Amino acid sequence: MPADPISYTARRVDGRVQSSRSAAPELPAAAPAGTLIDTRGRPLRDLRISVTDRCNFRCTYCMPKEVFGAGYKFLPRDEVLSFEEITHLARIFVAEGVHKLRLTGGEPLVRKGVEKLVEQLAALRTPAGEPLDITLTTNGSLLEKKARALADAGLRRVTVSLDSMDDAVFQRMNDVGFPVGKVLAGIEAAHAVGLGPIKVNMVVKRGTNDQEILPMARHFRGTGITLRFIEFMDVGATNGWRMDEVLPGKDVIRLLQTEFPLVPLKATAPGETAERWGYAGADGAHDPRLGEVGVICSVTHPFCGACNRARLSTDGKLYLCLFATQGHDLRALLRGGASDEQIARAVAGIWQGRDDHYSELRASLPPDTQKAAHRIEMSYIGG
Ligand code: SAM
Ligand code: SF4
């Protein structure tokens, strides 16, 4: 820890807050536990932790092979937060009001012994003494092998990404030839050990896998698994995003309704990203036995107004938005010997200065800003 505690000053760039570190004597006043509010009135509730920047898939929309090929330099081991460091920081965030943790990446299950991290995080309690809501997003490739250990370690549920029921389409998208059947086996294993309710995320790219929307819905309807369709996003700087490849969520719902009557459902939690639709029964009302689907319309219907999520990158930087260009180095504080109180104050100051609402601004930004070359990658910051 440097002699002067580090404080952060924020300035607005393209509607996003960018931060510059500066040694300054004044620290923001510590907020009472559970009440960190940003400049737009949004509380800090959800922390997404990227446990690795590596992945065994090369999804074209996330880690295209041409960029993340053999020569790509992933973070060296000593720059990656240890499980103890992650737990240490998570404990501070929980004291500041976070009650939901999501492990992500990269592919979180390729991090060796990740169940040990789950176990450490599961032992944390909110200031009111409640256990945390701990979940994990995975491509499902290692889930069949790991589901039991994850559940035993205290994981509550999982979200599995799957973009198609068709092997040829799926393999073109994951770009490593991984078959659908193995992901389905992972989902089955997660279900068998009680990791639920399970959600399945499908990124929809117009012209690539939109023909798979109905087959995916047919497969998961009535299984208790909620399928969610995610609009292809312009996250990172390498996935060649184009607006004409975004299939708006409302078109997905319209397509589903050609085969399945759907009724809109209310949000279950503040800051929920998905718009929920229930499958209707013969009486036209939602039939819970048939379940529901969700659409995540990050591009066409942004939900920044309720965004209560912070992201901790693999190397310990705090990001306030999926589209941020700069993070706040908490690892430097931690490894520099800062006290928990000093780190908590830094986190409070960062969150209280937050103004990020990129998705609301996207349409009005000049095209060169939309394709920001310096934007961080989703595999590093976590989805
Ligand atoms: N590897 C894990 C997985 O794929 O589930 C976790 C990390 S991944 C970055 C988290 C989520 O982000 C996945 O559901 C993935 O499909 C989604 N995602 C990645 N790139 C995306 C993009 N360009 N647009 C929309 N969603 C994306
Ligand atoms: Fe890997 Fe997940 Fe990105 Fe696909 S979406 S490349 S599985 S991190």
Ligand code: SF4
């Ligand atoms: Fe949150 Fe996404 Fe809006 Fe950023 S763009 S503030 S991550 S909802």
